[in-house]
Amino acid sequence: MIITRTPFRVSFLGGGTDLPVVYRQIGGAVLSTTIDKYMYVAVNRRFEETIRVAYTRTEIVKSPEELRHDIVREALRTVGIRKQIEVVTIADVPAGT
Template identity: 60%
Template sequence: MIVSKTPLRMSFVGGGSDLPVFYREELGAVLSTSIDKYMYICVNRKFDGGIRVNYSKTEEVDSPCQIEHPLVREALALTDISGG
């Protein structure tokens, strides 16, 4: 099992200026900080080979491409995790 505790980030200004579509055309700056609130991620192997994702809703799928949550779907694709 892998458990990750990540501090949440709060952006005050320039929230979109760190994206390539913006900074390739304009100058950008971002002012942000982390706060004393955290997001926890737990990764555990499932016995049936499927994928279960819990956030404000629960998804149970057979492959990462079926996951509706875009950040989770792309994170699994980036790490080449195909299930279980």
């Protein structure tokens, strides 16, 4: 099992100018800091052949293409994982805040 903990960030100004599509055309500068609230991600191999992803919803699917969670779907595609994995996300703050 792999468990990560990443602090949330608060942007004071310039949020979004750190994206390549923006800074390549107009440059960018961001002023932000982290706070003492975290996002946890746990990844574990499953005994079943399926993929299980748990966040505000729980999805159990046979292939990454069936996942509704865009980030997890594309991460699994990128690393070539097609089955037998569980990804669980837990946050110290509500989604969308």
